[in-house]
Amino acid sequence: MDLLNYPIDFADQGEWPTKRINSLDELPSNSLIGAHDPAIFYDEDCKTFFAYCTHNVFYTSKDMKHWERQGKIVPHMPKETIDYIGGEDLWAPDITKVNGEYRMYCSTSTFGVSRSIIFLATSDTPFGPFEYKGIVLKTDLNSNVNAIDANVAVDQKSKKQYLVYGSFWNGIHILPLNSEGFVENIETDSNGVLTNYGINIASRPEFTDHAIEGPYIIYNKETDYYYLFVSYGSLSSDYNIRIARSKNITGPYLDIDSNEITANSDYHTGHLLLGGYQFGNDTPVMGPGHNSVISINNEWFVVCHVRRKDYLHGGISTMHVYPLLWDESGWPIIVPNIYSGEKQQKVSLKDIIGMYDRIVMESRFPQQITSSFPINLKEDKTFTISLNKGTFDLIEDSKHNQILELRIGNICERYQIRPILDQYSKKQSIIMTGLQNGTTSCFMKKITLE
Missing domain, CATH: 2.40.128.10 (Lipocalin)
Known part of the structure; x- marks a missing residue:
């Protein structure tokens, strides 16, 4: 078979470690092993792709095939977040560019609790370093939402930015941002803890442990829909990517069966784009999720983390870049094979x-x-x-x-x-x-x- 009659090479991923690693520095700098919760971004000025990840690390690439691990996103975590959280890990960052300023929305928390913070850090370059500017959202152990997993989306009519966030608890919410990058007319208690969570656009029932997180909103001008991507399940085993869409950035978001993806008794709600899969005797892919999406030169891509099959222990993650196509009904369909520069073409x-x-x-x-x-x-x-x-x-x-x-x-x-x-x-x-x-x-x- 000789279909790819143009220069092409395989995407680098890195070899899976044969023993437990304690730091990504133990791996080659071109390895994607350990990349987690990737937020994809392309910078027109330096013609470079960036993937900002959990654990305060980012990667760069010129072609989305060959990546190089860089330094920390935020060199030093802010003291006020460390004091509040009791930890200093950086989770699930997301970036946007406003008037030449690169704004990084960073989450910090500890596993399984809602005492969490989303903070803003800025830089004049996508390489950073990003300087702390202040807390955007704060939740505590009594909150019914979790202030992590930030994503910034833009209303196409008003050009206003919105912050989408949430993980477990009462699901995914959306709030408007002001011109400085903070929540507009934020409502908090005397301790700065969020009291008005915003509009609830997606949630799951109690019997699922409310397992929904990693929201990411895109707009497709050809369909005139906003698409909300979320992850269901446990990131260590049955993580999977779901989609719903809306004509309005604040919802309601409906799945492919016209169901609104808010809490109900049906675990089918939310169109399943991709879950764990195995073709033939290939290595099984477990738990694709916490994705971001990018459109470049009229091509779309989903960037997410996956794991090797290990339902009991989860194991370390890696990053996959998958091409995203569009069905004529206006729903995205994914190509479950790591992108290596292939182009769409007709086949005999x-x-x-x-x-x-x-x-x-x-x-x-x-x-x-x-x-x-x-x-x-x-x-x-x-x-x-x-x-x-x-x-x-x-x-x-x-x-x-x-x-x-x-x-x-x-x-x-x-x-x-x-x-x-x-x-x-x-x-x-x-x-x-x-x-x-x-x-x-x-x-x-x-x-x-x-």
């Missing part, structure tokens, strides 16, 4: 036919790793899955994307087709990503033979 029937590993990413509780099942696409445009038989066709959608439409019984799956460098076999292959019956994420990856 001759190259398409063959054996694939197929995954249907159904919502589960808990959201364990979904394994593939083989499917054989034949030259006469029929296919077999075990003893089951169906048909497929190659068509174009309304956006002129090449689509493989697969039909069997009352099931219709519509896939966009993407040539790839397989991150495991290191060979050219084909991956397909789409929706089953317009609602459920599904994937197929061509099996490359030795």
